[in-house]
Amino acid sequence: MLFADWLRLQLRVIESALDAFVAPGAPAELAAAMRYAVLGGGKRLRGMLVLAAQQAVAWGEASPAAAWRAAAIRGACAVELIHAYSLVHDDMPCMDNDVLRRGKPTVHVQFGEATALLAGDAMQALAFELLVPAAGSDVTIVPEVQAALCGLLARASGPTGMAGGQAIDLAHVGRTMDRAALQRMHELKTGALLHASVLMGAHCVPAVAARTLDALSAYGRALGLAFQVVDDILDATTDSATLGKTAGKDEADNKPTYVSLVGVASARAYAEQLHAQAIAALQRSGLSHAACAPLRGLADMVVQRSH
Amino acid sequence: MLFADWLRLQLRVIESALDAFVAPGAPAELAAAMRYAVLGGGKRLRGMLVLAAQQAVAWGEASPAAAWRAAAIRGACAVELIHAYSLVHDDMPCMDNDVLRRGKPTVHVQFGEATALLAGDAMQALAFELLVPAAGSDVTIVPEVQAALCGLLARASGPTGMAGGQAIDLAHVGRTMDRAALQRMHELKTGALLHASVLMGAHCVPAVAARTLDALSAYGRALGLAFQVVDDILDATTDSATLGKTAGKDEADNKPTYVSLVGVASARAYAEQLHAQAIAALQRSGLSHAACAPLRGLADMVVQRSH
Numbered sequence: 001m002l003f004a005d006w007l008r009l010q011l012r013v014i015e016s017a018l019d020a021f022v023a024p025g026a027p028a029e030l031a032a033a034m035r036y037a038v039l040g041g042g043k044r045l046r047g048m049l050v051l052a053a054q055q056a057v058a059w060g061e062a063s064p065a066a067a068w069r070a071a072a073i074r075g076a077c078a079v080e081l082i083h084a085y086s087l088v089h090d091d092m093p094c095m096d097n098d099v100l101r102r103g104k105p106t107v108h109v110q111f112g113e114a115t116a117l118l119a120g121d122a123m124q125a126l127a128f129e130l131l132v133p134a135a136g137s138d139v140t141i142v143p144e145v146q147a148a149l150c151g152l153l154a155r156a157s158g159p160t161g162m163a164g165g166q167a168i169d170l171a172h173v174g175r176t177m178d179r180a181a182l183q184r185m186h187e188l189k190t191g192a193l194l195h196a197s198v199l200m201g202a203h204c205v206p207a208v209a210a211r212t213l214d215a216l217s218a219y220g221r222a223l224g225l226a227f228q229v230v231d232d233i234l235d236a237t238t239d240s241a242t243l244g245k246t247a248g249k250d251e252a253d254n255k256p257t258y259v260s261l262v263g264v265a266s267a268r269a270y271a272e273q274l275h276a277q278a279i280a281a282l283q284r285s286g287l288s289h290a291a292c293a294p295l296r297g298l299a300d301m302v303v304q305r306s307h
Numbered sequence: 308m309l310f311a312d313w314l315r316l317q318l319r320v321i322e323s324a325l326d327a328f329v330a331p332g333a334p335a336e337l338a339a340a341m342r343y344a345v346l347g348g349g350k351r352l353r354g355m356l357v358l359a360a361q362q363a364v365a366w367g368e369a370s371p372a373a374a375w376r377a378a379a380i381r382g383a384c385a386v387e388l389i390h391a392y393s394l395v396h397d398d399m400p401c402m403d404n405d406v407l408r409r410g411k412p413t414v415h416v417q418f419g420e421a422t423a424l425l426a427g428d429a430m431q432a433l434a435f436e437l438l439v440p441a442a443g444s445d446v447t448i449v450p451e452v453q454a455a456l457c458g459l460l461a462r463a464s465g466p467t468g469m470a471g472g473q474a475i476d477l478a479h480v481g482r483t484m485d486r487a488a489l490q491r492m493h494e495l496k497t498g499a500l501l502h503a504s505v506l507m508g509a510h511c512v513p514a515v516a517a518r519t520l521d522a523l524s525a526y527g528r529a530l531g532l533a534f535q536v537v538d539d540i541l542d543a544t545t546d547s548a549t550l551g552k553t554a555g556k557d558e559a560d561n562k563p564t565y566v567s568l569v570g571v572a573s574a575r576a577y578a579e580q581l582h583a584q585a586i587a588a589l590q591r592s593g594l595s596h597a598a599c600a601p602l603r604g605l606a607d608m609v610v611q612r613s614h
Contacts, residue, residue: 025467026471026474122466143453146453148450
């Protein structure tokens, strides 16, 4: 299958699962804000990583369980919910005060600040709900997988993950930051969730070899960092219309970035180097070349994207 | 053991566990805000319910596993983190805009709005982290218990739980609400987490009888509603100094409450009735009178409290 076809297929799966999961039974205004925040936008990179990693480790299994795929779809929706909630809160006036996201008014502009705050909070909780199907659900994911996915997602989101990275970011606006500190911030702020997405996908299949997990972990780490380096390059070199959000904000806010630290050319070279590391990790995973095709395609996409 | 002694003992356990869990490895300012928000204050009712329910179902077991208690302590810290994060976000200017909480400046007053927002987000994630001990932790909680606790906590916190209740509250400020709608709001806003606390405690012990779970669920539901009815009474009849937060806010904000709907006397009678329902539920739980002593004590405390 061509990578573009694979992407289109998975995108349909993720969008339709999110459409079903967000958020039946919730009060109308809250549900509307949550759906506005999470549906119909974005490349779903994090969700794709979950699905691609699960597919890679299940590849060639004589009898892959339907539950593995069901867990991966729930995991994909969970990481997308966490990512989307972080954008809702990030955009609020007390944080980045951004009014435009993916070409649309941000959630607090559309629904008010209080609803935006609550919608973000509810989306984080819903992410964990999805990983533990309700009693009576027709999905049977073994408790080991449910617990592993919850643990990975929580650690990637919390004080030593994404929220921690945002706190470092906040503490350094207008202050200098050396390359090691910048890298630490990005590893937490964006890297932790991308890394966890890969591991969550792998953990949907019980009893994956340690060697495979180690290699996928290295892949996820390199890809997560490459993503941020490319983000910095795009912010410095692309216009708002292409980006779908306000460009040049990093420089305007005097935020440290790879570009401000080493320049565009060196940042590009570093992104290429991280891409090579990610591909090399797949080669020592013990998984076949065919099994890893979507993971390779996603690594290419991260480095080659224009927005 | 006297109930007061039991309370003192459990309080020490919860405080010292929270002190250890919040939040090593997090950026300094974020950790400080999280600790400020969750340590050294509050009656820990939710955490107490987890510990009391676990103790009730483990009572009389020939060989209670240390892991049951370890799970309950983590569960207790998790529900307290969720409760504390909800207060941090609730107090923010875009929500209740409160500057005083437990007699201290609220988190956004002390640390700024951006850090308060992030600290709340990080506390929610940390709650789930605690329920799934990291690989290499010396605690071994079976995956079934980890997953059950995550599912209960997520559902109680999310769009059809606490966050949903807050959204209903938000949508009705200054508008009329009938008794059924008010009850629904409270069942979600405060009841869901209190109810889940009881069930999380019970689920720390694998294979609890369905009859026991049903009875504890009824106990938790009645207690949760009683708590809110008493909260409304106290808000209408107690001064800010005793309450440790701004009193009379409900009326000032024109929020519907049990008191505004049925008056103080009827609200008191309803709280007594719910208390009786909670006690009756314990009697049909199949658990011994001695096993249920802390749960009875907590029900008394909820209805008799003065702040």
